[in-house]
Each structure stands twice: as structure tokens, then as C-alpha cells.
Amino acid sequence: MIEWVKQLNKAFGASFVWLICLIYFTQGFRSFVWTAVSYQLKDNLKLSPSASQFVSSIAFFPWSIKPLYGILSDCIPIKGRKRIPYLVIATLLSLVPWPMLGIDSNLRSSQWHLTVLLTVQNLGSAMADVVVDAMIAEAVRSERVSFAGDLQSISWLSMAVGGIWGSLLGGYALTNLQIDKIFLLFSVLPAIQLLSCGLVGENSADSKVSHDSANSSNSHPVNGNGNILDQDNILLKKSSASATRRKRSQKNGNKRASMRTKSLIPEKGNSLISHWFHSLKTATYSLLRAFRQPVILRPMAWFFLAQITVPNLSTVMFYYQTEVLNLDASFLGTARVVGWLGLMLGTFTYNRYLKTMKLRKILLWAHVGLSLLTLLDVILVSRVNLAYGVSDKIMVVFGSALSDAVNQFKLMPFLILSGQLCPPGIEGTLFALFMSINNLGSTLGSFVGAGLASILNLSSGSFDNLGLGIAIQVLCTFIPIAFLFLIPKEATGISA
DSSP: OOOHHHHHHHHHHHHHHHHHHHHHHHHHHHHHHHHHHHHHHIIIIIOOOOHHHHHHHHHTTGGGGHHHHHHHHHHHHHHBSHHHHHHHHHHHHHHHHHHHHOOOHHHHHOOHHHHHHHHHHHHHHHHHHHHHHHHHHHHHHHTGGGGGHHHHHHHHHHHHHHHHHHHHHHHHHHSSSSSSHHHHHHTTTHHHHHHTTSOOOOOTTTHHHHHHHHHHHHHHHHHHHHHHHHHHHHHHTTOOOHEEEEEHHHHHHHHHHHHHHHHHHHHHHHHHEEEEHHHHHHHHHHHHHHHHHHHHHHHHHHHHHHHHHHHOOHHHHHHHHHHHHHHHHHHHHHHHHHHHHHHHHHHHIIIITTTTTTTHHHHHHHHHHHHHHHHHHHHHHTHHHHHTTTTTHHHHHHHHHHHHHHHHHHHHHHHHHHHHHHTTHHHHHHHHHHHHHHHHHHHHHHHHHHHHHHHTTOTTTBBBBBBHHHHHHHTTTTGGGGGGGGGGGTTTSSSO
């Protein structure tokens, strides 16, 4: 492990590898602070489950427009650089809200202010995610292709480690610290990330263009003066009348050269803006043209439908687990750790045994498995498990682990198919669009779940219809199966 890290440090530079690992670790460690956010919405703001889920859905919306950040950073450099300046901006956006929420109790106690600040924080985190993915792609393209898999692996490993530690420490912190202290404590990580941005250098994207433009602009007055000097040598041999005309001509020539030199500045600025606009327009058209192809549009439509047709009742279950089952924050943090382990187990199982299986078959059984696991929540809510001597904690832990593992069986085909469908040249932006579609579908699924909770009058202290809501969720899990014809028939984890 140590030798592997040393090789990556040698290939990419220790500061670059450190920054990549830190960003991904911070992304995973967000579970530390978002557990506190859940309790802030529930206990301090006294929001109903549907209102709490509505706030969370709005706050996570910036993850649904990730291609916008990619297009901006690709097409509009800041001081000649495309990555580090945007990463600094993203880190500031993800950092500033936490000290504000930690210091000002009025901001924490206002649903509107809290929603806005959480949305800004997610905007920064989503932008940082896009920029760091682009940095990884650029790094492995520069004659270090053999380390591409290793760099991606250490990134995911860092995020998994961050998720595990964030879940463990998040539950412990809620038991022993005030929520405002947790917000302030978490802000240390993005602050370190901000300082680390200064350790990584980046070549100017337009330094060559600027250099050529400078040479071009300098050549005009030099050549003009040279011509004037040549004329001087010739005209010295003329009469005094000719000399007078020469002086007048030289004066006018200097004025014209000066005017030409001054005019270069606005022309250069207009040319730069025009270039940015053209780059944005070209990237957007290329993205839309690629996305409209049936081979790309149909599979992405299925994954989007698979998210929005299944109502997300996770926030309602969180309220039920804390209010009815009386599960404390420390235990729920441990359950999330088991969920992370289940996710890693799902990834290993898929790569080891399921890569050669048809994607349609994998997705079919994944949804059947999710419907069966959702029935565990029905058993939990109906309290049948206690009749057989199975504790609530065992139901929650194993339900969380198995659900995350099965969901990974569903996510892995999405990632693989996305990579196979991306045409060359716009892989990064199109892949970000695919992930955004998945995130948008998840957000809309949360809105659908919030609407269902509102219709069934599910609120804090009132869970009489929760069993019915979960039963509806189970039935909806089968809806995406009817649309599996949108997935390429012969597609597997190896080839599309």
C-alpha cells in the first residue's frame, strides 16, 4: 500500500495526489456534518418529514447541473487557468456556509436561510467534484496512462474511508457536542483543502496564445518605425521641400501607428469574449447532439425513470427510527458505516462475478432484490420482527447494508454503460451529464416521496400510514422493469 502511494506520488507529484485524496475524503466525510443537518431539521426546526425531505432535495439540486460547471471550466479560463481557480471558488463556496451556520443561531433557526446556505455548500461540493474529475482525466492523459486505474482507485478509496469515518464520528459527535460546534468543526476540512490548492501548480491554458498575440501586436509599430527610418535615409537626399513633406508624412505615420496600437487592446478583449462564447456554444451543441442519439438517450431515460418512479421515503424512515424505535445518533452512524461496507462489498461482487452478465438481467434482479429488501421495512414498521426475537437494530443494520450493496449492483451498470456510450472528445462533460441525470432523478424521487408522505399525513409522531407508504414504494419498484427494453439488449459489464 505504501509502495503504491509512493509510485503515484512519483508519477503525479505528492501535492497533486494529496489534493485529490483530500477532496475525495472530504466528499465522503460529509456524512459527519449532514447527520447533524438531519437532526437540525427534525429537532430544532421541528419540520415534518415531508418538509425536511423537501429542504434536502432543494439543497442537493446543484448536483443535478454538474455539466454546467464542466463547460464553464473548460471554456472560460480564469487568468489563463482552467482548474485551480475554479477549485478555489468551489472550495470557498463549500467552506463559507458552515462557519456562518455555526456562529449565527438565527441562520440555523431559519428554514429559508438554512436551505439557501446548504444549497450554496452543495454548489461548491458539486463544482469541486467536477473540477477534480477533470484534473484526474488531464493527469492520466499526459503520458501516465498506466496509472489511470490506480489514481481512480485511490480516489474512491479515499471517499470510502472518509464516509466510514464521517459516519462513525458523526454519530459520536451528535451525542457529545452541540450542532453548532459540529458545523464549525467540519469547516476545518474545506479550509485545509483551500490551503492545499496553493500547493498544486497549473500551466496556463492560453499562455501560448497570449505570447503569439503579444508578438503580433509588437510587430506592427516596429515594422512601421523601420519603414519610416528607411524612408528617412532616402529622403535625406532630397530637396528641402521634400524634407518638409517627409516630416509631415512621418508625423502622420506615427499617429496612425499609435492609433493601430491602441485599437489592438479592445480588439483583443472582444476576440477573447468571442472565443469564450464560441467555445461555450460549440461544447453545448456537441453535448446535445451526442445526447440526442438513441443509443445514448434511451439508456439514460431508463435510469432517470428508475429514480423518479420509486418514491424516496428515507427521511420518513429516519424520523420513525429516531422517534418510535428510539435509535440514537451513535447507532445510526454505525448503521451507515455498515452501509458503506455493503457498498464496497457490492462493488467487489459486481467486478468479480457479474461483469459478463447482461445488464438487463442485472438490473432486473437488482429491482427484485430492492423490492424484497423494502419489505424488511414493512416488517419493521409492523413490529413482526419482535415476535420472532429479531431486534430493531439488527433489522436496521442488515437492511442498510444489503440495500446499499444491491443499489451498487444498479449503479455499477450505470457507470459502465455511461463510459461505453461517451463519444471521444467530450467524455468528461457527457459523463458529468449522465451523473447529473441520475442525481436529478434521485432529487425528483425525493420530491415524489415528500409528496407521498404529505398525502398519507405522515408527520412527526404520526406514522399510522407508514406501512401503506412502504407498500406503495414496493409496488413502484417494479415499474422500471417494464422499461428495460430501453437498455441495449446485448450490453454487459465488458461491452455495449
